[in-house]
Amino acid sequence: MSDVVPFADLGASTREVRQAVSRGWAELLDSNQFIGGPATEDFERAWARYCGVRYAVGVGNGTDALQLTLMALAIGPGDEVVVPANTFVATVEAIVLAGAVPRFADVSPDTLLLAADSVAEVLNARTKAVVVVHLYGQMPDMDALARLADRAGVALIEDAAQAHGATWRGRPAGSFGIAGCFSFYPGKNLGAFGDAGAVVTSDADLAGRLRCVRDHGRVDGSHYQHAMLGTNSRLDALQAVVLTAKLARLDGWNARRRAIAERYREALDGGPVRLVAELPGSRGVYHLAVLRVPQRDRVQERLASMGVQTRVHYPTPCHLQPPYRRFADMRLPVAEQAADEVLSLPMFPQMGNDQVARVLDALGKVRAAEEAYVA
Numbered sequence: 050m051s052d053v054v055p056f057a058d059l060g061a062s063t064r065e066v067r068q069a070v071s072r073g074w075a076e077l078l079d080s081n082q083f084i085g086g087p088a089t090e091d092f093e094r095a096w097a098r099y100c101g102v103r104y105a106v107g108v109g110n111g112t113d114a115l116q117l118t119l120m121a122l123a124i125g126p127g128d129e130v131v132v133p134a135n136t137f138v139a140t141v142e143a144i145v146l147a148g149a150v151p152r153f154a155d156v157s158p159d160t161l162l163l164a165a166d167s168v169a170e171v172l173n174a175r176t177k178a179v180v181v182v183h184l185y186g187q188m189p190d191m192d193a194l195a196r197l198a199d200r201a202g203v204a205l206i207e208d209a210a211q212a213h214g215a216t217w218r219g220r221p222a223g224s225f226g227i228a229g230c231f232s233f234y235p236g237k238n239l240g241a242f243g244d245a246g247a248v249v250t251s252d253a254d255l256a257g258r259l260r261c262v263r264d265h266g267r268v269d270g271s272h273y274q275h276a277m278l279g280t281n282s283r284l285d286a287l288q289a290v291v292l293t294a295k296l297a298r299l300d301g302w303n304a305r306r307r308a309i310a311e312r313y314r315e316a317l318d319g320g321p322v323r324l325v326a327e328l329p330g331s332r333g334v335y336h337l338a339v340l341r342v343p344q345r346d347r348v349q350e351r352l353a354s355m356g357v358q359t360r361v362h363y364p365t366p367c368h369l370q371p372p373y374r375r376f377a378d379m380r381l382p383v384a385e386q387a388a389d390e391v392l393s394l395p396m397f398p399q400m401g402n403d404q405v406a407r408v409l410d411a412l413g414k415v416r417a418a419e420e421a422y423v424a
């Protein structure tokens with residue numbers, strides 16, 4: 050086997066929008082409106098519409114989207130925020146940076162996502178919010194989670210950094226909670242040419258506070274009047290141009306990701322190596338196509354020997370990372386076991402049918418080999 054099927058290929062997406070971005074950037078260089086201005090506002094409007102909400106507030110990155118949301122909701126010292134143990138570290142980091150205490154909840158063994166019953170176990174009088182993470186681009190049962198948050202009187206916040214365009218029962222990621230937080234890191238389903246992020250919400254008050262917090266706490270329309278503690282975390286216009294160009298392609302790219310994932314799922318159906326489950330109400334966007342297999346390292350090596358590049362998301366659960374251990378007073382067995390068993394397959398919209406076929410062929414061989422071990 051000569052060439053390798055790469056895990057991802059960012060360059061393929063860049064090439065698709067290169068001309069549109071060049072044109073948009075040329076106009077921007079003529080206008081010199083680098084912070085704020087029409088390019089940023091156009092994208093914010095388009096992104097809000099895409100997510101089915103009233104407002105989108107562009108920020109510097111996805112971590113800031115989460116932290117600024119907590120700041121704008123006045124959630125901080127003395128408050129607890131529930132977070133799944135299976136997520137990228139930024140979700141937890143943002144809670145700690147806001148001064149609040151992350152309270153880890155274990156995830157469902159089928160989806161590896163947060164579920165209402167595990168959230169219910171950790172709710173208490175100090176809980177102010179639950180951050181649901183649509184990890185891998187999949188959505189958990191948002192009806193149950195929204196009902197639980199509502200009954201408990203706590204804010205529901207969505208970390209949709211991996212879930213641009215995902216839906217639960219037809220409703221877009223980011224539109225269920227008081228706020229939906231997005232990252233546009235280059236490798237995400239919708240990615241900038243650098244760092245970028247956004248918070249979406251239908252709450253006019255919250256949108257106003259987010260615009261204030263991202264811009265040094267400035268009073269709207271003034272330059273040197275600061276109403277609240279803020280920071281500097283704005284979406285710059287160069288990135289907004291890239292995001293507008295890519296947004297036109299997002300649905301097509303997501304559809305291709307889903308089609309590839311369906312092929313993987315069929316090839317593995319009924320065997321000992323499984324793709325992480327997708328709930329019936331979820332229409333996921335497969336930021337990652339994640340396998341679960343007890344002998345992960347053996348399977349990863351076998352796939353590599355057949356020219357199939359894979360990655361692990363994530364090898365160590367957040368609550369076992371040094372900065373966050375002090376917040377974990379319990380075992381989180383599902384997340385801990387999953388960290389030893391997950392393996393992410395090649396997944397990008399421009400994957401050719403020949404590349405998909407090579408992965409399917411390799412999966413067939415891996416499946417046969419693992420079945421032989423089980424027998």
Ligand SMILES: *Cc1c(COP(=O)(O)O)cnc(C)c1O
Pocket residue numbers: 110111112113136137139140182184208210211232233234244245246
């Ligand atoms: C990427 C990511 C973030 C952080 O986004 P940045 O733009 O890198 O700050 C947060 N949560 C999840 C689940 C992510 O995948």
